Amino acid sequence: MEEAPRFAADRMLGRLARWLRLLGADVSWYPDLGGSEFLRRARAEERIALTRDKRLRTAPDVGFLSSDGFRGQLREVLARFPFDPQRHAFSRCSRCNKELTPIEREDVRSLVPPFVYANHQRFARCEQCGRIYWQATHPERILGELRRLGLGW
Template sequence: MKFIADSMLGRLAKWLRILGYDTVYFKSGSDSELVFESIRQGRIILTGDRNISRNVPLRIIFVKSDCYTEQLMQIIKELNLKPEQNNFFKRCSVCNCLLNNISREKIKRLVPEYVYETQTEFSNCPECGRIYWRGTHTDRIFELLKRICV
């Protein structure tokens, strides 16, 4: 399942990516451009704009809340999604690309020394170059996901 989130839903887009869903964040552009991209890429539109959700005969979800955890719960419930842990942290939370595993040796000078010494697995985004590892922030993310019933 692929999504395109409008400019009001950047945080939701990030969290869907963390769960492993292919989610484009449409930061700027007109409503017609958003609709065109959703058709071209075969994506479900996620929007906080009632006007778009009323006037377009496409798969559109009007996101009701301003709170990203409630937004995430709404999408999971409405689409009956079953996020699987083995898909978590497979996409760049910034640019949506699939991550690549990378050896420790290649990132030694790119991460803090403590991170290098305490972590064994790393991945990177081939598009934006961001490096990821499973630190204490990962535990906090899993706790949040448990609280919202994922």
């Protein structure tokens, strides 16, 4: 299975990082690092450095993004480092970047709202933060966003 690329997002790109994770990409986000320090860390972890920092734009292994908003940024990333979101979506926690673990439906009964439990069959959990994901809601939101980006599935 083709792997989604590994990214590092600079401190200005927190929202983009969460969206790329929802699409299944492995994204580190460093809210405290900037400039050359950020680039050093990204290289040490062998990640593509995504940044809005113009000083870094000439480095060959940097994905410099010109858009201010996360929708434009997402479009730039997918155009330059293409991967198939349909294959990878719903596999990673948008908050922690941890891969999700499938969880039995019975085990989430007390953890999710009753209407969610009643209407969904497949659930997964982030072992790090405990957040529960279900297969319908989040991909629906992702789908809507991708349609707005003109990428549609």
